[in-house]
Amino acid sequence: MEKPKVGLLLLSGEWFSQIGANKGCYKNLPDLIEKDAQEINKSLGEYLDIVNPGIVNSREKLNHALKKFKEENINLLLICYLIWGEDYFVIEALKELPEIPLLLWCYSPFQQLPRTMNMVDLFRSSGPVGAVQASGPLKRMGKNFGFVFGSHQNKETIKKIVDYSQAAKLAAGLKKTTIGILPSECNQMSGTFVDEFRLRKELGPEIKYISVNEYHLLAQKIPEEIIKRYVKELKNSYKICGVNDKSLFKSARASLGLAKVVEKFNLDALALQDLDEELHQVFGLRPCLYVPSLFEKAVVSMEADVGAAVALLILKKLTGKPPMYTEIFTFDEKENTILAGHAGIHNLNLAADKSKIKITPDKEYTESEPESAWMQFIAKPGKVTMLSLFCDVERFKMVISSGDSLPASRQAGPGKEKLDGSPHIYIKLKIPLKEFFERIVKTGMTQHWAIVHEDVVDKLEYLAEILGLEKVSVGDPKGSHYD
Template identity: 25%
Template sequence: MEEKMKVKLTVGVVVTGSEALKSEKGANIYEYMVDKISSLGVEVVGFDKPISQGAGVSKQASLFFSKNNVDLLLVIEGTWTYDNLLIDVTKFLNCPIIFWATPETFNVPFPQTCTLVGITQTCGTLVKMDKKIKVILDDIYREEGFNKFKNYIHILSIIKKLQFTNIGLIGGSRCPGMLDTSFHELELRKQIGPEVIYVPSSDLLSEINSITDAQAEKVQKELIPDDQIENVEKDIMLQSMKIYIATKKLVEDYELDAVGYKCWPDLRHANICSPCFTLSKLSDEGIPCACEGDTMGAVSMYILQLLTGRNVYLGDFLKADTKTNEAQYFHCGAASSNLAKDKKEIIYRKNAQYSDYDWIDGLIVDFPLKPGRITFARIGEIKSKYRMVVYTGEATETDMFVRGNPARVKLDSSAEDVVNGLIQNGSGHHQIAVHGDILDNLKLFCEFLNLDLAVL
C-alpha cells in the first residue's frame, strides 16, 4: 500500500514597512520570522518586499499569495502603512490572516513605528471586508508570542488535514433505532471536510472467515497478558482476535483515519461476537472508533485526538445528580486502554451486557476512566448546519458500578443545564470526551472552520 499523502499547511509571510518610518526594522523581522516558521514543518511562502506607499508592490503581493494558495497569511506589522494596501494584499484570500505587532515602549516622544495605529486601522477595515483576523501583540522575538502563533498553525493544520480524512463506516449504516447518529454526508464534506467510506459488513465477514485460529492465537499472545484475562472461553477469545485482525486490514485497505462501527445487528445475525476489544485496540493504535455506527462520534473523536494527541472516550450519559452536579457515564468496554489509570488493573472479560439480546458475548476491556480535567465535545448537525457542543468537568475516581468503561464526572455547569443544552442543540446520546481543558482551542477551531459553538 502506498504511503498516505502528508498534508502540509502553506503559510504566507509579508511585512509592512513605510519609508517614512523605520522600514529597515521590518526587513530584519521578516528574515527572522521566515526562518523561524520554516522550522515548524510547514511550507513557507514569503513575499520579500515590504508593503509600503504605492499600490504596485501590494498588487504584486496579492497575486503572489493567491497563486501559492496560502492557508494562512502572517502580516508582520513592521511599521504603519496605508490600509488600502493591505486590502490589495488580501483581496483574493479566503484564509485567516494574523497580524503581529510588537508594542512600542512608553515614554518615547513619538512612536517610531506606529504599529498599534497600523493594526487597529487596518484590521478594523479588513473585518468590514469579511476577512477573518487574529492579532498577536507581543515582541516578535519572545517565545510566548511565537507559541501563540504555533497554536494557530496547529489548529489550521488540523482543519486542512480534515479535508483529506477518511472516516470508515463499517457495516455501511447506523444501528437501528438510533436516528440521532444520522448525518448529512454532503454537508459534512462541505463544512468540515471528511469523506465517509462505506465498508459493507460482507467485507468484514469475509476477512474474519479468512483468518486461522493459529493467527488469532498469535495475536492474543502479543496483545493480552494472560494474568489479566478472566473467564473467557477459547472460542470467544479467538473470534475477538479475528475481528481485530480483519478490521485492522480493512482500515489499512481503505486508508481509514477513524471508524464508525455498526456492531449490531449484523454481527449478531452472522453469529459473530461483539467487537468491543477491536475498537479499544484500534483506538490504542491511533484509529479512534465509535460503536453503533456513530459516524459523527468518530469524526468528533478524531478531531479531539488531533487537537490533543490523546486518546478519546465515548460513553452514554447514564445518570446525573442535580444536587451535586455529578454525572455517570458508561459504555460496553471498547475504550482505549490508555484511558485507564493503571493498565495492570485492566481486566479482559466477556461482555455481559448482551446476554438478553441473543448475541455472543465478545471480549471487552474492563476498567474505569482515569481521573483528571476533561472536556466533552461533539459535532452534530441541525437543519443541515453543523455545530459543536461543549461542556467541561473533572473526572473523579469511580468504582466499577457497571461492566465496561464507567466514568464519574463533576460537571462545571449544573447537570440540568448540561442535559437541556444537549437536547436543545440536538446532540447525540454518545458523549465524546478527552482529558484536559481545551475549550479555548475548540473556540478557535470552530471560529476558523465557521462552525457554530454551544458551550453548556
C-alpha cells in the same frame, strides 16, 4: 507533530516612504521596524514553520509574497501591520488566497509605551491603525477571519497564534480524511444522522460505506495462527473473567477483522453500527477487543455516529493522545460529577491502570450473546476536554466542555470500581450540573461525546471559527457562551 506552515505578511505603508519617513529625523525608523520584524519571526519560528518573504511595503513586494505563499502551500495567513499601511495589501491577499484561513494581528512592538514618545515612536507603534482599518474591507468582502492582540513579547499572544495555526493545519488535514460507516446509519438514533454533502463541504471528510459481508470476508481470511497468537497476548496481558477460549477466539477474529477493514479501506475513522442486526447475526457478537494496529491508524465511534467519529479524529490530531468515545450515563448532584463511558471497542491507552483491565462477557448482550467478550477499564485521571459534533439544522455544530477526570480512589474508595461494567470515566465538571444539562439539552444535540486528556478548548473554538461551524461552549460558568 509536524509544524503548521504559516505565511507571515508583515506590512508597512507605502505612504511612509512617500513622505520621507526613512531619512532625516526618521532615518532610524526603517532599522527599528526591521528589528521588530526579526523579533516577531524569532518568537514564532520556534513553534511554527514560518514563510516570511520580508517586510511588504509595495505592490511589487506584495505580489512576490503572495506568490511565495502559494508555492509553499501555507496553512494560515498571519497578517501583521508592523506600522500603519494601506488596506489594498489585505484586499489583494484575500483575492489571491481566498480559501486560506486568515488571522489578523493587532500588533504593537511595546507591551508598555515609553514614558515619553516622539514621532518615530508613534509611527513605529501605529500597527493597530492598520489592523482596525483592514477589518472593514475584510468584513465587507465576507471573509471569516480570526483576531489576535498584543506584542510579540506577550506569551499569550504567541500562544494564540500557535494554537490558531494548529487549528488551521487540522482544518486543511480534515479535507484529506476518509470515514468508514459499517454498515449503515443507526436507525434507533436519528440524531446521529449526517448530510454527507454538508460534511464534505463544511468539514472535509469523505464517507465510505462498508458492508457486513465485506467485513466478514476480511475477518474470515485471517489465519488461525494469527488469531491464536493474539488470544495468547490477551491472556498474558489481561485478567479473563467468565470468557471461555471459544468465546475469546470468536471475539478476537471479529476485532482483528475490524483492523483489516481500516487497513483495506485506508480509513482515518470508523463509525461502527455495533447494534446492527446483520452484524450480530453474522458474527454472533460485536467487536470489543483492543487491537493496537487499528488504533494506530484510526479512531472508532459506535452506533454509526459519524459526527462523533470526526470529533474523535479532531481530538486525536490536536493532541496526539487517544480520545474516548462516550455518552453521559448519569450524574451525581452532590459531587457535581458525571459518569460517562460506552460499550464497544476502545483504545486501552486510556486506562488508568492496565494491570486492572478485565476481559468479561459483553454485559449488554450477556443474555442473547453469551459467547462474547469486551474489555472493562476506568479511564486515567487528569484534565479533560469534551467535544460533541453533530449535523444541526443549518450547520454542523460543536458543543465544547471541560472538567477533571477523577482517579479511581476518589470515585468509589481504595480498590473499588465506580462501575462494574462498561469502560467509563468519572468527571467533575467546572460548571454546575443543572446549568450544564440545561445548556446542552436546549442546544438540541446528540448524546455522544469525544473526550481527551488535555485542555484544547481554545483550539477547538478556533477550529470552529476557521471552519465556519456553530459552537456552544459549556465550561467555566463565566466563560460559557453561544457563537
